[in-house]
Amino acid sequence: MKHFEANFDGLVGPTHNYAGLSFGNVASFSNAAQTSNPKAAAKQGLQKAKALADLGMVQGVLAPQERPDLYTLRRIGFSGSDSEVLQKAAQQAPALLNACCSASSMWTANAATVSPSADTRDGKVHFTPANLVDKLHRSIEPVTTGNILQATFNNDRYFKHHQHLPEHTSFGDEGAANHTRFCTEYGHAGVELFVYGQSATDPDSPKPTKYPARQTLEASQAVSRLHQLEDESCVFMQQNPAVIDQGVFHNDVISVGNQNVLFYHEQAFLDTETKFDEIRQKMNTNMHFVKVTTEQVSINDAVRSYLFNTQIITLPNGEMAIIAPTNCQENPAVFAYLNELVTLGTPIKQVRYFDVKQSMQNGGGPACLRLRVAMSEQEIAAVNQNTLMNEGLFTSLNTWVDKHYRDQLTVSDLADPQLVIESRTALDELTQILKLGSVYQFQR
Numbered sequence: 355m356k357h358f359e360a361n362f363d364g365l366v367g368p369t370h371n372y373a374g375l376s377f378g379n380v381a382s383f384s385n386a387a388q389t390s391n392p393k394a395a396a397k398q399g400l401q402k403a404k405a406l407a408d409l410g411m412v413q414g415v416l417a418p419q420e421r422p423d424l425y426t427l428r429r430i431g432f433s434g435s436d437s438e439v440l441q442k443a444a445q446q447a448p449a450l451l452n453a454c455c456s457a458s459s460m461w462t463a464n465a466a467t468v469s470p471s472a473d474t475r476d477g478k479v480h481f482t483p484a485n486l487v488d489k490l491h492r493s494i495e496p497v498t499t500g501n502i503l504q505a506t507f508n509n510d511r512y513f514k515h516h517q518h519l520p521e522h523t524s525f526g527d528e529g530a531a532n533h534t535r536f537c538t539e540y541g542h543a544g545v546e547l548f549v550y551g552q553s554a555t556d557p558d559s560p561k562p563t564k565y566p567a568r569q570t571l572e573a574s575q576a577v578s579r580l581h582q583l584e585d586e587s588c589v590f591m592q593q594n595p596a597v598i599d600q601g602v603f604h605n606d607v608i609s610v611g612n613q614n615v616l617f618y619h620e621q622a623f624l625d626t627e628t629k630f631d632e633i634r635q636k637m638n639t640n641m642h643f644v645k646v647t648t649e650q651v652s653i654n655d656a657v658r659s660y661l662f663n664t665q666i667i668t669l670p671n672g673e674m675a676i677i678a679p680t681n682c683q684e685n686p687a688v689f690a691y692l693n694e695l696v697t698l699g700t701p702i703k704q705v706r707y708f709d710v711k712q713s714m715q716n717g718g719g720p721a722c723l724r725l726r727v728a729m730s731e732q733e734i735a736a737v738n739q740n741t742l743m744n745e746g747l748f749t750s751l752n753t754w755v756d757k758h759y760r761d762q763l764t765v766s767d768l769a770d771p772q773l774v775i776e777s778r779t780a781l782d783e784l785t786q787i788l789k790l791g792s793v794y795q796f797q798r
C-alpha cells in the first residue's frame with residue numbers, strides 16, 4: 355500500500371491581526387500595532403496549499419477558531435450583550451481583549467503532535483492537541499482544536515484523539531513545531547524526535563534566561579506515552595537555550611526534518627553529536643544531517659528570514675524540495691546559501707518560494723502553517739474528504755474569503771461588534787463547505 359505525508363494547513367481566520375502577543379517571538383513584537391490584511395493573509399495561505407496540491411502532494415486544510423472569543427471574556431467576568439462585553443473589555447483590559455481575538459490557530463504546526471500508525475503500538479494515527487499554556491492567547495485554542503481535528507480525522511478505526519496535556523507550565527506543549535519524524539519511507543516505522551526547551555522537574559538543567567522555553571521535556575515524554583511509541587523509536591533532544599534567547603521560540607525556527615534528512619543550524623541543539631548518534635543508531639540507515647554554520651547564516655538571519663521554517667517535502671518523483679518564504683530570497687546570505695544547497699549533493703534538489711508575509715509578520719512561516727500527517731491510502735480515504743485541497747475547494751475557499759474577510763484590520767477594530775457577526779457568519783458557512791458539523795461553541 356502507498357503512504358503519503360499530507361500537510362494540513364491552517365486557514366487564516368477573519369480576525370488576523372498584529373497585537374504583539376508573543377513575548378520571545380521577534381516578529382510578533384516588532385510588528386505590534388501594524389495594520390493587518392486578513393483577506394490577503396488567507397489568500398496567501400491558500401496559494402501555498404494549492405501549489406503543494408498541484409505538485410502532487412496530499413494537502414488538506416484545518417478550520418480556524420472562533421474569534422473574538424466571547425466565552426473566555428465572559429468567563430473572566432465581562433458581562434452583558436456581545437457588544438457590551440467587547441466594549442467593557444476594550445476599556446478595562448485591552449490586553450485581554452487582544453488575547454481573545456488572535457487568529458493564531460492558523461499556525462497548525464502548533465495545533466497538535468501527530469504520530470503515524472507505523473510508529474504506534476495499536477496501529478492508529480494518534481493526535482494530541484497542544485495545550486499552548488505559555489501564551490494566554492494560544493492557551494484558549496486546544497479544546498476547539500480537538501473538535502476540529504476530530505471532525506477532520508473522523509474515523510475511530512484509524513484515528514485516535516487524545517485530550518490536551520494538563521494546563522500547567524510543567525506540561526508546556528507546543529505540538530509538532532517541536533517534533534520531527536524520521537523514516538525511510540512514510541509507511542515504515544520511524545524515529546520521532548522530540549525537541550524540548552527545558553525540563554520542568556530538573557531545576558539544574560539548562561534553560562534560557564531572557565525568553566521563555568515553551569516546550570518541556572515532561573510534555574514531550576507524556577505525548578510519546580500517549581501515542582504508544584516504543585522507547586527505541588524516540589529521541590528527546592534539548593534546544594540550545596542560547597538560541598531561544600535570540601528569538602528561536604520553537605524548534606521549527608532552527609531545524610526541519612523529512613524522511614532521512616535533518617536540515618539544521620549548528621547552534622540549534624545541546625549535545626548535538628551524542629543525540630545524532632542516537633538517531634543514527636535508532637534509524638539504522640543512512641541519515642543526512644545537513645548543517646548550516648553560523649558563518650554561512652547567522653542566528654539573526656535565520657530568525658529574520660525563517661530559513662529553517664521551511665517545509666522539506668518529498669515530491670512524487672522522489673526528489674526533495676524546500677518550500678521557503680520569499681523573505682529567504684530577500685536576505686542575501688540566506689538566498690546565497692539556498693542557491694548553493696541544491697548543488698551540494700544532499701537529497702534536497704530544489705527550492706520554491708512563497709509569499710506568506712502576512713503570517714511571517716507574526717512569526718509564522720510556511721512550516722508553522724502546516725500540520726504533517728503521514729498516512730496510508732486507506733487512512734487518507736478515511737479523512738473527511740471535504741477538507742482535502744483540489745480545484746473545487748480552492749475556488750470555493752477563495753470565494754468564501756472574498757465574501758467575508760476585511761482587507762484591513764487594526765487592534766482598535768477588535769472591539770467592533772460587527773466583527774463578531776462577520777466572523778460567525780463566515781465560520782458557519784465554512785463548516786458547511788468543509789462538512790465539519792458543529793465544531794464551534796456558537797453552533798452548539
Ligand SMILES: NCCC[C@H](NC(=O)CCC(=O)O)C(=O)O
Pocket residue numbers: 371372373374375376379382383456458461463464489492531603604716717718719722
Ligand atoms: N509557529 C508560529 C507561531 C507564531 C505565533 N505568533 C503569534 O501568536 C503572534 C500573535 C500576535 O502577536 O498578534 C506564536 O508566537 O505562537
